Amino acid sequence: MVKFLKPNKAVIVLQGRYAGKKAVIVRTFDDGTREKPYGHCLVAGIKKYPSKVIKKDSAKKTAKKSRVKAFVKLVNYQHLMPTRYTLDVDLKDAVSVDVLQAKDKKVTALKETKKRFEERFKTGKNRWFFTKLRF
Amino acid sequence: MVAAKKTKKTHESINNRLALVMKSGKYTLGYKTVLKSLRSSKGKLIIIANNCPPLRKSEIEYYAMLAKVGVHHYNGNNVDLGTACGKYYRVCCLSIVDPGDSDIIKTMPTDQ
Numbered sequence: 001m002v003k004f005l006k007p008n009k010a011v012i013v014l015q016g017r018y019a020g021k022k023a024v025i026v027r028t029f030d031d032g033t034r035e036k037p038y039g040h041c042l043v044a045g046i047k048k049y050p051s052k053v054i055k056k057d058s059a060k061k062t063a064k065k066s067r068v069k070a071f072v073k074l075v076n077y078q079h080l081m082p083t084r085y086t087l088d089v090d091l092k093d094a095v096s097v098d099v100l101q102a103k104d105k106k107v108t109a110l111k112e113t114k115k116r117f118e119e120r121f122k123t124g125k126n127r128w129f130f131t132k133l134r135f
Numbered sequence: 136m137v138a139a140k141k142t143k144k145t146h147e148s149i150n151n152r153l154a155l156v157m158k159s160g161k162y163t164l165g166y167k168t169v170l171k172s173l174r175s176s177k178g179k180l181i182i183i184a185n186n187c188p189p190l191r192k193s194e195i196e197y198y199a200m201l202a203k204v205g206v207h208h209y210n211g212n213n214v215d216l217g218t219a220c221g222k223y224y225r226v227c228c229l230s231i232v233d234p235g236d237s238d239i240i241k242t243m244p245t246d247q
Contacts, residue, residue, distance in 0.1 A: 004202055082198070084201060
C-alpha cells in the first residue's frame, strides 16, 4: 500500500530497444496525459555501461573505460521492473518532457545526464546501478 | 516446522472470508490487474495459488514487498482458487482492493 514508483527509483526497462538496461525514474505521470492515457514515467537510463576498471589501468585508460552513454525515454509502467534500489541523482533540471521534442535539447540533456552518471560512477557509490544486468 | 500442514478449519475460514469479499468488497482477478493494483498502491492483500509459475510468484512477491502489502499463498491450485471466488474459470492470483465486511486483511497476513 506504499507507492514505490517514485522519482529516484532504480528500475529495469523490460521492453523495447533498451530492454535489460537499468534506469532511474525522473518524473512520474500516474494518471497519464492526453497523449498517453496510461501510467507512465520519464526515465533516464544507461545505454552503454562503463567497463570494468582495474588498478593496473593508466589514468587515460580509466577515463576511457568509465564512460557512460545515457538515454532518456517515456516508458509505460508495464514495461518496467521496479527494484529496491534508488539512485539519488538530481536530474529534474536537466531532463524534462519537452526535452524529447527537439533534437538539440535532447542532445544537451543527454550530455548533462551522462556527466552526472559518470561522476556518480567515479565515486564508487550505487555500484549495482552501473553493473550490466546479465541475462 | 511450525504448522507444516494447514488444518481443514483454517482453510475453510479463508474460503468463507474470500466469499464475503466477493460479495461485499472490491477485488481484481488475474496477474495483469494484480500488478496494476500493486503499482497504484490500491491492493491490500494478494492471494496466489500454489501452482502459480515460480517466476511469476517471485515477481508478485517482489512487487508486494516494495508496496508493503501482504501475500497469502492459497492452499490450492488455480482451479480451487477460482472456485473459492465463485467463478467458473481458473484464477492464479487475485488482489483484494477493498475488503468490504470481511476481516480477511486483519487475520490473514500471518502467513509467510
